[in-house]
Amino acid sequence: MSIFPENKMVILRRVSQVFFLCAFMYVLWSTTYPLTGSIPSDVFFVSDPHIVLLTAVAERMILPGTAVVLAMLFFTFIFGRFFCGWICPLGAAMDISSFFNKRKVLLKEKVNARIRKIKYFVLGISSIAAVLGVQIAWATDPVVMTARFISLSFIPAATLFLDRSFMFLVRDVGFYGKVYDIYRTLKSSVLGINAYFFGNTGMIVIFFAGIVLSAFFVSRLWCRTFCPLGAMYGLISKHSLLVRKASGCVSCGKCMTACRMESIKNPGDSYTKSECVLCMDCVYACPGEYTKFTFRDPFRSSVNNNPTNPTNSINSTNPKGLSRKDFILLLISSLFLSAFRWRKRNGSRASVTRPPGALRETEFVARCVRCGNCMKVCPTNVVQPAVLEAGLEGIWTPKMMFEIGYCEYNCTLCGQVCPTGALKKMPLKEKQKTPLGKAVVRKDRCLPWSRNENCLVCEEHCPVPDKAIKIDIINSGGIMIQRPVVDRELCIGCGICQNKCPVRPSRAIEVIT
Amino acid sequence: MQASELLYKLDCFFKNKMTRRGFLKICLGGLALFVSQNAFLKKAFAKSVSSSGRKKKKVRTAYDIVVAEGKDPAANVRAAITAIGGIERFVSPGDTVVIKPNIGWDRTPEQAANTDPEVVAAVVELAYRAKAKRVNVFDITCNNEKLCYESSGIAKAAREKGAFVYFADNWNVVKASFPYKSPMEGWPVLRDAVECDTFINIPVLKHHMLAGLTMGMKNLMGVCSGTRGLIHVDLGRKLVDLTDFIDPDLTIIDATRVLVRHGPSGGNIEDVEHMNKVIVSAEPVLADVFCAALMGRSPSDIPNLREAAKMGYGRTDISTASIKKIEV
Numbered sequence: 001m002s003i004f005p006e007n008k009m010v011i012l013r014r015v016s017q018v019f020f021l022c023a024f025m026y027v028l029w030s031t032t033y034p035l036t037g038s039i040p041s042d043v044f045f046v047s048d049p050h051i052v053l054l055t056a057v058a059e060r061m062i063l064p065g066t067a068v069v070l071a072m073l074f075f076t077f078i079f080g081r082f083f084c085g086w087i088c089p090l091g092a093a094m095d096i097s098s099f100f101n102k103r104k105v106l107l108k109e110k111v112n113a114r115i116r117k118i119k120y121f122v123l124g125i126s127s128i129a130a131v132l133g134v135q136i137a138w139a140t141d142p143v144v145m146t147a148r149f150i151s152l153s154f155i156p157a158a159t160l161f162l163d164r165s166f167m168f169l170v171r172d173v174g175f176y177g178k179v180y181d182i183y184r185t186l187k188s189s190v191l192g193i194n195a196y197f198f199g200n201t202g203m204i205v206i207f208f209a210g211i212v213l214s215a216f217f218v219s220r221l222w223c224r225t226f227c228p229l230g231a232m233y234g235l236i237s238k239h240s241l242l243v244r245k246a247s248g249c250v251s252c253g254k255c256m257t258a259c260r261m262e263s264i265k266n267p268g269d270s271y272t273k274s275e276c277v278l279c280m281d282c283v284y285a286c287p288g289e290y291t292k293f294t295f296r297d298p299f300r301s302s303v304n305n306n307p308t309n310p311t312n313s314i315n316s317t318n319p320k321g322l323s324r325k326d327f328i329l330l331l332i333s334s335l336f337l338s339a340f341r342w343r344k345r346n347g348s349r350a351s352v353t354r355p356p357g358a359l360r361e362t363e364f365v366a367r368c369v370r371c372g373n374c375m376k377v378c379p380t381n382v383v384q385p386a387v388l389e390a391g392l393e394g395i396w397t398p399k400m401m402f403e404i405g406y407c408e409y410n411c412t413l414c415g416q417v418c419p420t421g422a423l424k425k426m427p428l429k430e431k432q433k434t435p436l437g438k439a440v441v442r443k444d445r446c447l448p449w450s451r452n453e454n455c456l457v458c459e460e461h462c463p464v465p466d467k468a469i470k471i472d473i474i475n476s477g478g479i480m481i482q483r484p485v486v487d488r489e490l491c492i493g494c495g496i497c498q499n500k501c502p503v504r505p506s507r508a509i510e511v512i513t
Numbered sequence: 514m515q516a517s518e519l520l521y522k523l524d525c526f527f528k529n530k531m532t533r534r535g536f537l538k539i540c541l542g543g544l545a546l547f548v549s550q551n552a553f554l555k556k557a558f559a560k561s562v563s564s565s566g567r568k569k570k571k572v573r574t575a576y577d578i579v580v581a582e583g584k585d586p587a588a589n590v591r592a593a594i595t596a597i598g599g600i601e602r603f604v605s606p607g608d609t610v611v612i613k614p615n616i617g618w619d620r621t622p623e624q625a626a627n628t629d630p631e632v633v634a635a636v637v638e639l640a641y642r643a644k645a646k647r648v649n650v651f652d653i654t655c656n657n658e659k660l661c662y663e664s665s666g667i668a669k670a671a672r673e674k675g676a677f678v679y680f681a682d683n684w685n686v687v688k689a690s691f692p693y694k695s696p697m698e699g700w701p702v703l704r705d706a707v708e709c710d711t712f713i714n715i716p717v718l719k720h721h722m723l724a725g726l727t728m729g730m731k732n733l734m735g736v737c738s739g740t741r742g743l744i745h746v747d748l749g750r751k752l753v754d755l756t757d758f759i760d761p762d763l764t765i766i767d768a769t770r771v772l773v774r775h776g777p778s779g780g781n782i783e784d785v786e787h788m789n790k791v792i793v794s795a796e797p798v799l800a801d802v803f804c805a806a807l808m809g810r811s812p813s814d815i816p817n818l819r820e821a822a823k824m825g826y827g828r829t830d831i832s833t834a835s836i837k838k839i840e841v
Contacts, residue, residue, distance in 0.1 A: 408656060410660065
């Protein structure tokens with residue numbers, strides 16, 4: 001710790017937070033065709049132990065990110081909850097929001113002690129669910145939640161704003177010269193061809209905004225109260241090697257008000273170690289150089305490392321661990337998981353069209369962490385978040401909406417960016433033979449069938465080299481009418497026929513599963 | 514109004530003493546400004562929203578149709594254009610040139626669904642040699658734009674020669690208007706395609722189930738925005754009117770690789786025939802008629818040529834045309 005003056009560590013922490021927030025946004029932004037970003041697009045998800053471990057338990061398998069996750073847990077054992085204070089993008093967003101409020105609200109210690117417990121319940125419920133084979137870590141994980149917000153709301157909104165601003169400048173104000181050229185260059189590079197949009201993101205925005213706004217009033221309220229990833233790190237950091245020491249403390253109490261997690265309740269050494277996110281605020285606030293973070297002897301138990309003052313021991317808030325009452329409460333609250341198991345009796349077929357390479361429905365729902373990567377990366381915007389179409393357990397899972405886009409024949413991007421393998425990584429040859437469904441012609445609406453007018457847009461667009469749409473020619477009053485017929489053997493259900501069909505409001509050719 | 518009264522009002526304004534009447538006035542004023550600004554800006558700065566189309570340059574060509582055959586597509590293009598009279602007849606110095614290749618599909622050049630990139634690059638080079646101010650290359654694609662521009666190799670090849678290759682914006686359009694009654698009336702057509710000095714159409718010759726063959730006239734669908742699928746209904750008539758609207762100065766049909774089955778998107782290498790030809794003509798209909806004959810199809814099989822013959826648009830009788838064949 002001597003390489004950098006300790007009371008300046010807070011600056012280093014802020015730089016780190018901004019860096020990782022920008023890196024997070026960059027990674028998500030570069031999750032788009034042609035995937036040339038130098039950082040793999042799932043790096044933040046595979047290094048998240050909450051997501052990886054619970055998905056692995058629920059699916060009874062080892063996921064690719066396990067090594068990274070074990071490294072993260074090991075570093076947490078050495079340093080404590082460094083992830084929460086230095087890396088977490090949601091934490092950074094919350095810190096930015098609380099930065100604007102100078103009048104901090106401090107909670108009563110009794111309240112703090114109570115609300116801290118909740119996150120262990122959240123983690124406990126997800127863990128029990130994982131053991132039962134249901135993965136609900138996606139609902140509360142901070143990394144995935146932030147990614148969903150940034151990928152599905154923030155980036156689309158930002159690009160849409162830029163796009164419309166340029167459109168206004170060019171079309172309405174008449175800057176057809178250089179401004180238009182800049183816009184065209186941006187479009188083929190940074191801005192992307194289309195402003196993508198995603199349905200049903202209201203809940204995602206409300207969730208995220210609620211959490212960030214709560215930090216405006218009470219700093220890091222979500223981290224203290226609900227965050228299951230924080231709970232997981234907290235369980236380990238209870239025994240971590242880096243501890244806070246305040247030798248020669250003058251009991252001014254400045255660290256107590258400075259601490260964003262309110263983990264210091266008395267002046268001096270005492271603090272709730274599992275709550276400390278190493279933000280270094282206490283070191284910064286300390287009037288002298290009394291507060292320091294030092295490594296303890298790794299071979300002595302962390303609980304007794306302050307034998308002279310046992311009442312001030314590090315884990316003083318929760319010496320007993322989980323009480324019997326809490327355990328029973330945890331079991332009872334886990335009962336609501338039955339809601340997630342209920343629909344499985346309806347069989348293993350999805351009620352929506354899944355992206356190519358999706359596992360069987362039951363496994364897919366358990367494996368999918370709803371990070372939004374497949375939706376963000378899709379070049380045609382066809383992959384959209386589901387609400388309740390796929391059941392309660394399928395909230396925000398990807399579904400294909402062929403009215404919006406279609407599955408590009410020469411594209412395997414969604415499988416490449418899936419962090420948990422819910423969408424298989426497939427070689428292009430295999431993906432081109434994987435059917436998403438089969439198209440059917442609605443003969444009552446189709447123009448050649450119902451009105452004897454030539455159209456054949458579906459046949460023109462069919463990407464299968466031998467054409468999965470065949471022609472039925474009839475002679476109608478001297479005019480040859482070509483009618484489309486789907487060859488069920490060849491059709492791969494990519495949905496381009498449905499997407500390009502000019503018939504409205506509902507298309508005359510549809511993909512069914 | 515007294516000066517003191519005015520001063521009092523100003524004072525009220527700066528001291529934030531808002532009366533109910535004043536508040537309503539500000540609200541109404543703001544609303545009026547909001548409503549009028551868009552209309553005002555459009556009137557003051559924006560370009561016209563409708564257009565009656567391009568008029569092609571009056572050019573005398575050495576031959577009506579020139580066909581160049583040889584292994585190198587770029588050399589074919591150069592030889593054919595030299596034979597028809599040189600690119601200078603079509604491109605004057607300082608011109609803004611639009612080159613409209615077929616970039617419709619996410620396919621490689623070998624699969625022959627798009628115009629050969631070497632042909633496009635050769636034309637770009639020629640246009641700059643004739644001192645064109647700027648060469649724009651674009652198409653509204655059927656598959657995703659980025660994938661098409663990249664897979665076809667056209668974006669890279671044309672950019673290397675200095676062309677502006679960009680994605681067409683579906684909002685930068687003009688509404689087509691015709692002096693006669695037309696099913697294309699009011700159709701949104703890309704402004705860049707209409708407001709240019711020279712329009713060079715570079716389609717690829719290939720099979721198409723509905724249109725029989727896609728050639729020059731069908732390729733012009735690529736400058737139409739809107740629900741393009743609807744152009745397929747009564748295709749022949751609409752293509753004739755569209756050709757009349759765009760009126761391309763030069764049509765260069767790429768028949769280097771020809772997709773003979775499963776068009777227009779193709780995908781099988783077996784469906785591709787190497788014809789190694791480039792057909793150049795200043796008359797879009799005549800070029801199409803020649804290509805149809807080249808593929809052994811009668812113009813009456815092709816809806817747009819049938820309609821053109823019926824309406825008397827362009828020349829559909831190949832026997833009256835002077836044809837020059839070159840071996841490169």
